[in-house]
Amino acid sequence: MTQTNSGWKPRIGRLFRSITRILFLLVAILSLTYWWNPQKIHYPQRQLINSPRVDPDLATLISPQTRITVVVGHPDDAEFFISGTLLKLKGQITLIVVTDGDKSYYPPFTTNVNENRRVRRLEQTTASASYHAKVIFLGGPDGRYDPDEPALRDRLRQTMIASKPDYIIAFESEYVPTIQHRDHENSGKATLELASQTSAKWALLFATNSPNFYFDTTGTWTKREELLAVHASQFYGEKLERVKGFVMSKAENEGEIIGTETAEAFRAIKLKP
Numbered sequence: 001m002t003q004t005n006s007g008w009k010p011r012i013g014r015l016f017r018s019i020t021r022i023l024f025l026l027v028a029i030l031s032l033t034y035w036w037n038p039q040k041i042h043y044p045q046r047q048l049i050n051s052p053r054v055d056p057d058l059a060t061l062i063s064p065q066t067r068i069t070v071v072v073g074h075p076d077d078a079e080f081f082i083s084g085t086l087l088k089l090k091g092q093i094t095l096i097v098v099t100d101g102d103k104s105y106y107p108p109f110t111t112n113v114n115e116n117r118r119v120r121r122l123e124q125t126t127a128s129a130s131y132h133a134k135v136i137f138l139g140g141p142d143g144r145y146d147p148d149e150p151a152l153r154d155r156l157r158q159t160m161i162a163s164k165p166d167y168i169i170a171f172e173s174e175y176v177p178t179i180q181h182r183d184h185e186n187s188g189k190a191t192l193e194l195a196s197q198t199s200a201k202w203a204l205l206f207a208t209n210s211p212n213f214y215f216d217t218t219g220t221w222t223k224r225e226e227l228l229a230v231h232a233s234q235f236y237g238e239k240l241e242r243v244k245g246f247v248m249s250k251a252e253n254e255g256e257i258i259g260t261e262t263a264e265a266f267r268a269i270k271l272k273p
């Protein structure tokens with residue numbers, strides 16, 4: 001009996017303990033990576049099915065007298081997601097960028113955060129000149145924007161109110177894609193929560209999987225390509241081509257829905273009568 005016990009049974013016990021330890025370590029590493037990573041996974045997705053189309057007073061939206069406040073997570077978000085719309089708006093645009101996209105939390109940690117900040121702010125200001133936007137940087141932490149952090153939230157609130165918007169454009173934070181950057185979602189969440197304190201009558205939310213309004217962006221593609229290339233620290237060489245391809249096919253697909261060359265999709269929410 002003693003011989004048998006020191007044979008296969010203890011060996012199986014040891015093997016089981018080793019496997020348990022490896023699995024535990026693996027789960028710990030994956031959890032830590034997920035916690036660190038700025039992307040969030042939403043599964044199952046929240047989505048509004050068959051929601052009716054909404055007209056957010058299109059004539060007012062494109063009027064030269066209209067003020068539009070756009071809130072994004074990083075320098076380049078406006079160009080990546082909605083520059084077709086921004087290029088066609090004739091009113092006064094204020095672009096609020098909540099973080100500097102300085103990559104302070106990405107490995108390797110030797111990255112020059114101040115230089116990243118300088119370059120990315122310059123790229124954003126250069127790109128935004130094409131659609132005559134006033135750009136305001138809030139300087140929040142890249143990858144870790146906290147929508148409830150009191151000082152940042154107050155700066156966002158004050159900046160939004162001071163811009164006296166008729167329309168607010170921001171990231172969707174409720175019906176988001178399966179994978180979403182936390183700065184995108186959190187900037188959208190804070191913006192929507194604060195929107196009722198501003199003069200805005202409409203909120204237009206982009207990067208949504210429940211659109212109810214499509215803005216015709218026909219004729220803006222050449223300029224959009226140029227604007228993506230302005231963010232040369234992010235999009236260059238092969239990557240620039242990939243990004244252009246992705247943005248173009250999304251614009252074409254959304255255009256197909258309303259029968260135009262290209263379009264951009266939003267979820268329009270009425271804030272005030």
Ligand SMILES: [Zn+2]
Nearest residue numbers: 073074077181
């Ligand atoms: Zn971004």
